[in-house]
Amino acid sequence: MQPFRKLDGKVTPIYQDDIDTDIIVPTEFIKRIERTGFDQYLMYYWRYDEHGKEYRDFPLNQKEYKGAPILLTGANFGCGSSRENAVWALYDFGFRAILAPSFADIFKNNCQNNGLLPIELEQGVIDELYQRTQEESLFLTIDLENNIISDRNQITLPIHIDPKTRHKFLEGLDDIDLTLSVEKEITDFENRRPFYMDPIKK
Structure with missing residues (x-):
């Protein structure tokens, strides 16, 4: 993962509740x-008609x-199946x-594991x-180091994120990286285990 400390960018609004993972990427395209x-x-089916022509009024086609690196959307985003x-x-x-x-729990975890x-x-x-x-282009700065979101008018909003998740993003760590960071402790634990706890050892 790439470290995430500060992000400046325009906001894309797709403001609807309960956008599920079947909408985000339809089933027939996940066989890759x-x-x-x-x-x-x-x-796909919000961006294109049955002939593959773009809907001009859909934000992703404008x-x-x-x-724009920031998506603004409705509640329960990412509900449905658990597809990564x-x-x-x-x-x-x-x-x-x-x-x-709000986000669906599994989708939220998948985001956190993939740098989104x-x-x-x-x-x-x-x-x-x-x-x-709807009135003007909205640009925001997401400052994860200071846990705030701000705009060009100096309006600030606090960010409330689990400290462990925040650490992962700031340092660009995925779950494998976090595991490797305590490799010595894991090795020490394995070396202290009695033989009878390890079916491989005879």
């Missing part, structure tokens, strides 16, 4: 054996949001953080941010 390249299938491909598709498309009132930062904000705050996206 590659882990990358899912960006082309992100919210030039003004091209390259949904996170890969969002990450491949360029998103690095998602702002929502899920940030929960109160419903009223999300509503206000969405309204601003």
Whole structure:
């Protein structure tokens, strides 16, 4: 994972509750054996009609949001099946953080394991941010080192993230990295175990 300390960027609004993983990346596109390249299938049936033509009014197809790294969305984002491909598709498309009132638990864990930062904000705050996206382009700075979100008008919002998750993002660590960081302790424990606890040892 790449370290995540500060992110500056435009916000893309897709403001709807209960967007599930079948919408984020439809079932027929998860048969790929590659882990990358899912960006082309992100919210496919919301982006394209039956002839493969783009819906011009959908945010992901609009030039003004091209390259925007922050997604603003509704409650219970990522519900449905546990497919990790949904996170890969969002990450491949360029998103690095998602702002929502709530996330499905498994999806949230998948985000945290793949470098996509899920940030929960109160419903009223999300509503206000969405309204601003309808009036003007919204640019935010997500400062994970100082646990705040700010805009160009010096408005700040606190970020509430589990300290362990915050540490992972700041240092760019995945679960394997965290395990290797205590490799000595694991080895010491294994060496202290009685033989009868290890079926391999005779």
